[in-house]
Amino acid sequence: MSSEPLGVALVGCGTVGTGVAKLLLEKGDRLAQRAGRSLVLRKVVVRDPAKVRGADVPRELVTTDLAAVHDPAVHVVAELIGGTTTARKVVLDALAAGKHVVTANKALLAEHGPELFEAARKVERTICFEAAVAGGVPIIRALAESLAANQVTALQGILNGTSNFILTSMAEQGTSYAAALAEAQRLGYAEADPTLDVDGSDAAHKLAVLAQIAFGVTAKPHEIEKIGIDTIDAMDIRFADELGYTIKLLAEAWADNGRVALHVAPVLLRHTDMLAQVRGAFNAVQVVGDVVGETLYQGPGAGMMPTASSVVADLIDLAVGRAQRTFAAAKLWSGQSRGFVIEPSETVRSRFYLRLLVLDRPGVLADVCRILADHAISISSVIQHEALEGRAEQTVPLVIMTHYSETGKFRAAVGAIGKVANVAAPAVFYSVDD
Amino acid sequence: MSSEPLGVALVGCGTVGTGVAKLLLEKGDRLAQRAGRSLVLRKVVVRDPAKVRGADVPRELVTTDLAAVHDPAVHVVAELIGGTTTARKVVLDALAAGKHVVTANKALLAEHGPELFEAARKVERTICFEAAVAGGVPIIRALAESLAANQVTALQGILNGTSNFILTSMAEQGTSYAAALAEAQRLGYAEADPTLDVDGSDAAHKLAVLAQIAFGVTAKPHEIEKIGIDTIDAMDIRFADELGYTIKLLAEAWADNGRVALHVAPVLLRHTDMLAQVRGAFNAVQVVGDVVGETLYQGPGAGMMPTASSVVADLIDLAVGRAQRTFAAAKLWSGQSRGFVIEPSETVRSRFYLRLLVLDRPGVLADVCRILADHAISISSVIQHEALEGRAEQTVPLVIMTHYSETGKFRAAVGAIGKVANVAAPAVFYSVDD
Numbered sequence: 001m002s003s004e005p006l007g008v009a010l011v012g013c014g015t016v017g018t019g020v021a022k023l024l025l026e027k028g029d030r031l032a033q034r035a036g037r038s039l040v041l042r043k044v045v046v047r048d049p050a051k052v053r054g055a056d057v058p059r060e061l062v063t064t065d066l067a068a069v070h071d072p073a074v075h076v077v078a079e080l081i082g083g084t085t086t087a088r089k090v091v092l093d094a095l096a097a098g099k100h101v102v103t104a105n106k107a108l109l110a111e112h113g114p115e116l117f118e119a120a121r122k123v124e125r126t127i128c129f130e131a132a133v134a135g136g137v138p139i140i141r142a143l144a145e146s147l148a149a150n151q152v153t154a155l156q157g158i159l160n161g162t163s164n165f166i167l168t169s170m171a172e173q174g175t176s177y178a179a180a181l182a183e184a185q186r187l188g189y190a191e192a193d194p195t196l197d198v199d200g201s202d203a204a205h206k207l208a209v210l211a212q213i214a215f216g217v218t219a220k221p222h223e224i225e226k227i228g229i230d231t232i233d234a235m236d237i238r239f240a241d242e243l244g245y246t247i248k249l250l251a252e253a254w255a256d257n258g259r260v261a262l263h264v265a266p267v268l269l270r271h272t273d274m275l276a277q278v279r280g281a282f283n284a285v286q287v288v289g290d291v292v293g294e295t296l297y298q299g300p301g302a303g304m305m306p307t308a309s310s311v312v313a314d315l316i317d318l319a320v321g322r323a324q325r326t327f328a329a330a331k332l333w334s335g336q337s338r339g340f341v342i343e344p345s346e347t348v349r350s351r352f353y354l355r356l357l358v359l360d361r362p363g364v365l366a367d368v369c370r371i372l373a374d375h376a377i378s379i380s381s382v383i384q385h386e387a388l389e390g391r392a393e394q395t396v397p398l399v400i401m402t403h404y405s406e407t408g409k410f411r412a413a414v415g416a417i418g419k420v421a422n423v424a425a426p427a428v429f430y431s432v433d434d
Numbered sequence: 435m436s437s438e439p440l441g442v443a444l445v446g447c448g449t450v451g452t453g454v455a456k457l458l459l460e461k462g463d464r465l466a467q468r469a470g471r472s473l474v475l476r477k478v479v480v481r482d483p484a485k486v487r488g489a490d491v492p493r494e495l496v497t498t499d500l501a502a503v504h505d506p507a508v509h510v511v512a513e514l515i516g517g518t519t520t521a522r523k524v525v526l527d528a529l530a531a532g533k534h535v536v537t538a539n540k541a542l543l544a545e546h547g548p549e550l551f552e553a554a555r556k557v558e559r560t561i562c563f564e565a566a567v568a569g570g571v572p573i574i575r576a577l578a579e580s581l582a583a584n585q586v587t588a589l590q591g592i593l594n595g596t597s598n599f600i601l602t603s604m605a606e607q608g609t610s611y612a613a614a615l616a617e618a619q620r621l622g623y624a625e626a627d628p629t630l631d632v633d634g635s636d637a638a639h640k641l642a643v644l645a646q647i648a649f650g651v652t653a654k655p656h657e658i659e660k661i662g663i664d665t666i667d668a669m670d671i672r673f674a675d676e677l678g679y680t681i682k683l684l685a686e687a688w689a690d691n692g693r694v695a696l697h698v699a700p701v702l703l704r705h706t707d708m709l710a711q712v713r714g715a716f717n718a719v720q721v722v723g724d725v726v727g728e729t730l731y732q733g734p735g736a737g738m739m740p741t742a743s744s745v746v747a748d749l750i751d752l753a754v755g756r757a758q759r760t761f762a763a764a765k766l767w768s769g770q771s772r773g774f775v776i777e778p779s780e781t782v783r784s785r786f787y788l789r790l791l792v793l794d795r796p797g798v799l800a801d802v803c804r805i806l807a808d809h810a811i812s813i814s815s816v817i818q819h820e821a822l823e824g825r826a827e828q829t830v831p832l833v834i835m836t837h838y839s840e841t842g843k844f845r846a847a848v849g850a851i852g853k854v855a856n857v858a859a860p861a862v863f864y865s866v867d868d
Contacts, residue, residue, distance in 0.1 A: 023583055023725065033772075034582045036763045130580070136726040138580030145756070146564070146572030148468045149457055149746035274732065277711050284730075291457065292570040292733060292743035296718075298708065299729035309726035312583035320763045322579070322756045329470045329754045338467075 005038035006319040009069040009099075011045045011090050012081030013052050013062075016104055016131070019308030020078060021055035031312065035319035039312075043068045066090065070097045076318055078311060079103040084111050091127070095119045100323070102314045104131035104307055110208035110221045117333040126327040128314035133206040134159055134283040136306030137299040138313070143213045143287065144330055150289030151338075152214035155253040156267075156433070159206040161281035161301035162197035163229045163249040165189045167266075168279045170237050171246060177232055189281050200226035200249065200264040207251035207262055210285075213330070214253065215260045216338035225263040225345055232266060236355055236428055239385070239399050240268050245353075246276035247430065259343040268353050268432040346408030351380065351432035354402065356417065357395040357425040360387065364422040365398065371420070375413035378403040395424045401432065439472035440753040443503040443533075445479045445524050446515030447486050447496075450538055450565070453742025454512060455489035458749075465746065469753035473746075477502045500524065504531045510752055512745060513537040518545050525561070529553045534757070536748045538565035538741055544642035544655045547767035555768070560761040562748035567640040568593055568717040570740030571733040572747070577647045577721065578764055584723030585772075586648040589687040590701075590867070593640040595715035595735035596631035597663045597683040599623045601700075602713045604671050605680060611666055623715050634660035634683065634698040641685035641696055644719075647764070648687065649694045650772035659779055660698040670789055670862055673819070673833050674702050679787075680710035681864065693777040702787050702866040780842030785814065785866035788834040790851065791859040794821070798856040799832065805854070809847035812837040829858045835866065 008024060010017045023031065024041040032038045041061060046052055049062045069077045077094035079087050079101060087108045091101050092115075101120070103109070108116070109132055120127045130140045134157065143152065158164050162184060169180035181198070184190035196202050204224040211217050229249050240247050245268035254261045269276040274296050278284040283301030288294050300306035317323035358364045365384065372379060380401040387396050402410065414427045442458060444451045457465065458475040466472045475495060480486055483496045503511050511528035513521055513535060521542045525535050526549075535554070537543070543550070543566055554561045564574045568591065577586065592598050596618060603614035615632070618624035630636045638658040645651050663683050674681050679702035688695045703710040708730050712718040717735030722728050734740035751757035792798045799818065806813060819831040836844065848861045 027583070027725075030585065031583065034763065136729060138576055138729075141575060141580050142572055145751065146575050146747055147743070148750045149461070149465065149743045151464065272711065274708070274711055277706070277708055289743065291461075291746075292740045293737075295570060295572075295731075295733035297729075297731055300727050303727075306726045309581070309583045309723065312725075313580055316582040317579065321759045325755045325759070329468065 003037050005040045006035070006315065007040050007042040007073040007075045008078060008315060009043035009045065009071070009074040009076070010041070010078045010080060011066070011069065012079065013044050013046045013057070014080065015304045016307045016311065017044070017080040018054040019304035020080065020311045021057050023308055023312050025055060025057070031316060035316045037319050039315055039319060042071060042074045045069060066093065069094055069099065074099060076100045076102060076315060078315070079105060080311070084108050088112050088116070091116055092119055095123055095125050098123060098125065100126045100128070100318050102128045102311055102318070104129070104311060106132040106202070106205040106209055110205040113212060113333040114218060114335070120327070121334070126318065126324045128317060128323050129209070130314050131307045131310035133209050134285060135299065135301040135303065136309050137283050137285065137297050137301065138310065139210065139285045139297050140213065142295070142297055143210065144326060147287065147289045147292060147295070150291045152287055153255050153290050154288040155210060155214055155285065156275060157207070157210065157251045157285040158248055158275060158278050158283050159203040159251045159285070159301070160197050160249060161283055162190045162194060163203070164278065164283070165281045166198070167229060167232070167237070167247060167249060170232070170234055171241065174234065174238070176234050177230070198230040199228035203249065203251040203264045207253065207264060211253055211260065211262055212332055215255060215340040216336060217260055217340050217342050218333060219262055219342055223342060227265040229266055233428065235397060239355060239383070239397065240353065243401065244271055245269060245432065246271055248275055248278070250275070254348050255340065258339050258341065260340045261343055261345045261348045263345045266430050268430055270434065273433065346406065348407050349404045350407055351404055351434060352402045352410050353430045353432050354400040354414065355428045356398045356423050358398050359422040359424055360394050360396050361422050364420065367420045368398070368400070368417055371416045372400070372402070372413055375409050377405045377410060377413055437471050439474040440469070440749065441474050441476040441507040441509045442749060443477035443479065443505070443508040443511050444475070445500065445503065445511060445513050447478050447480045447491070448514065449738045450741045450745065451478070451514040452488040453738035454514065454745050455491050457742055457746050459489060459491070465750060469750045471753050473749055473753060476505060476508045479503060500527065503528055503533065508533060510534045510536060510749060512749070513539060514745070518542050522546050522550070525550055526553055529557055529559050532557060532559065534560045534562070534752050536562045536745055536752070538563070538745060540566040540639040540643055544639040547646060548652060548769070551767035554761070560752065560758045562751060562757050563643070564748050565741045565744035567643050568719060569733065569735040569737065570743050571717050571719065571731050571735065572744065573644065573719045573731050574647065576729070576731055577644065578760060581721065581723045581726060581729070584725045586721055587689050587724050588722040589644060589648055589719065590709060591641070591644070591685045591719040592682055592709060592712050592717050593637040593685045593719070593735070594631050594683060595717055596624045596628060597637070598712065598717070599715045600632070601663060601666070601671070601681060601683060604666070604668055605675065608668065608672070610668050611664070632664040633662035637683065637685040637698045641687065641698060645687055645694065645696055646766055649689060649774040650770060651694055651774050651776050652767060653696055653776055657776060658696045658698060661700060663700055666700060667862065669831060673789060673831065674787060677835065678705055679703060679866065680705055682709055682712070684709070688782050689774065692773050692775065694774045695777055695779045695782045697779045700864050702864055704868065707867070780840065782841050783838045784841060785838055785868060786836045786844050787864045787866050788836065788848065789862045790832045790857050791829040792832050793856040793858055794828050794830050795856050798854065801854045802832070802834070802851055805850045806834070806836070806847055809843050811839045811844060811847055
């Protein structure tokens with residue numbers, strides 16, 4: 001093991017960067033003990049030096065010059081600026097200068113993984129990214145190392161803390177989506193523009209990264225079907241609850257016979273399911289391996305110190321020399337196939353929760369049931385609720401739980417149901433995980 | 435990375451050994467892809483060759499001769515026989531012959547960790563032991579690598595699947611301890627002699643191993659206070675449930691100011707606590723790190739393939755060269771202190787559940803309350819239950835929930851309560867985790 005200090009440059013010093021700087025500056029003895037050598041902060045590259053606060057970064061380390069990371073005393077560049085344009089340049093430039101890279105940037109990996117990893121392999125440098133998925137939850141190491149004897153067969157993750165916070169508030173306080181979002185923004189769990197969190201994009205980026213490790217497939221984020229929580233209605237959370245289910249936004253991968261379906265969507269989980277218990281801004285990933293069976297990993301999904309914990313774990317792995325071995329062995333984004341192809345979710349079999357608003361007139365239930373029967377979908381239970389206060393007169397919610405059917409067939413049935421005369425609003429439907 | 439195959443010898447081919455042999459023989463291509471080189475089964479050492487079944491081990495690999503592992507084509511010896519006497523010799527002999535060692539043997543590590551790890555360091559070989567704690571749950575890597583930036587401040591684990599299976603049965607089916615144990619034995623979750631599982635010894639061994647990684651303390655198993663589930667009464671599970679709590683056998687480490695308290699005991703957890711949701715033979719560990727906060731790891735705690743998954747993950751780590759780096763950096767059982775000393779649980783502050791059987795006569799509640807007050811212990815709630823059917827006439831259960839107090843003070847109060855005239859049976863008390 002080298003006893004030379006490992007020199008670290010941070011590019012970006014926002015929330016996560018500040019956390020990493022704090023650890024390097026304040027916990028130096030601990031990190032040196034864990035790594036067998038010192039981890040030394042050499043440079044902090046920022047756009048506006050006046051904004052470096054929160055960590056007592058010595059002024060002489062702060063610079064606006066990206067080329068400062070070329071300093072021979074810098075061995076690792078931590079890219080912590082986010083986005084995909086400048087971040088891509090920063091990473092390629094660092095690799096070209098012979099530096100290892102640590103990043104927390106899932107969008108960058110999801111969009112440019114093949115290019116960046118190829119560049120790293122060419123110069124025999126390593127890219128680490130534990131912090132890119134699920135913040136403080138060590139899911140990257142779990143998939144790449146701990147479960148290395150397994151082929152993952154299923155993966156279900158609560159990967160977006162903002163969405164989970166909002167769903168938890170709606171379920172526990174009975175608030176509307178708008179009120180829960182406003183509360184999340186007030187408490188700092190949601191951005192002023194929360195679009196990428198609540199429309200499922202962020203979770204899709206993370207799922208693309210996990211799918212690369214677990215299945216060797218390179219899924220562009222736009223290839224991952226996604227439904228966010230931004231259209232969720234409080235009544236569906238309540239009806240699901242009455243049936244014994246909690247609604248969670250899940251990023252899911254289902255592998256079968258060489259095909260893997262990837263999607264992000266709200267899903268009904270039994271109250272007793274471990275993922276249903278994951279509250280607030282926490283993240284969790286349930287992984288089924290063909291050898292080990294079902295395992296689960298949970299922790300804080302974001303925030304300054306949880307994310308910094310993962311970034312610094314990567315720095316320690318680089319200092320110890322583990323990360324280089326893992327990187328070389330894993331051959332991520334190399335096009336090396338494990339024989340999986342991405343397929344749409346159409347053929348995934350699932351139970352479904354279907355909620356309609358129907359006019360309270362004779363025959364509508366018969367029409368809906370007939371359409372489901374025509375699509376070979378069996379009904380598990382039906383509840384016609386009382387008319388809701390404050391909703392259009394005469395419409396009543398009709399909740400149907402189905403037995404297993406193929407997603408594609410179920411969607412076709414929903415399309416047909418939308419044309420029934422007395423169905424008053426677009427159907428709402430979610431998968432049910434039993 | 436070496437492209438030479440990694441030669442593996444198994445010593446012991448019972449349940450876990452059979453699982454490891456299966457993976458090596460049947461999933462060779464997968465493992466070679468993950469490790470960047472082949473993993474080849476070279477020898478299987480057993481006492482009785484006729485008993486090697488379940489995996490199609492070629493006969494010529496099977497031997498009763500322990501010295502067979504000295505074969506130069508063997509690079510790793512997997513010790514899978516259990517126990518501490520022969521197992522110790524097997525490991526020392528393998529190391530002396532220049533082999534790396536993988537073991538699933540928590541008792542061996544807890545009893546002989548310092549000697550074995552010193553021997554490994556002398557010959558620059560590595561000992562891996564992911565499978566020794568919590569079967570398929572990758573808690574060793576989590577503590578040693580993923581959380582390397584953290585000092586662990588608290589750790590709570592469901593580490594004995596047999597106990598958890600019994601407690602789950604008792605809680606969900608309302609059965610007695612004896613009936614639940616018999617069911618566990620019938621289903622293969624408990625041994626014919628379940629003593630080490632149900633008296634907390636097995637969990638204490640595992641806690642000793644985790645405490646070495648998390649705190650650098652070397653706790654002999656007998657230094658870990660333990661209370662098993664073998665004395666648990668169905669009525670306490672019911673009363674706890676009525677109060678909103680689930681009873682789980684937890685292995686706990688609480689660190690504070692350079693001191694760490696280690697113990698195994700039944701604990702009351704709120705129904706909504708993640709650990710309370712862990713059912714049947716599953717294991718789970720909740721770890722609080724001072725940087726990341728609260729994280730949780732869950733999975734199957736035992737069984738052929740889950741444990742084999744962890745053993746083979748270690749073999750892959752050795753093949754990749756990661757394990758050697760980790761071993762050198764972690765300096766486990768080297769006496770290298772992180773400044774923690776083991777202290778008894780006397781000073782740990784907790785809430786308590788106290789259940790007495792008292793004769794239904796005037797004054798007994800007053801006496802008990804007076805004693806608690808004299809020990810400066812505040813009462814949070816009191817429920818005097820109706821007399822129980824089938825119990826001695828005139829005794830009624832009295833359940834008291836306290837506010838926080840030091841464990842030592844609470845135990846002193848319980849001692850005094852035991853001398854009160856109308857208290858009819860030894861007091862039962864458990865910590866309450868809020």
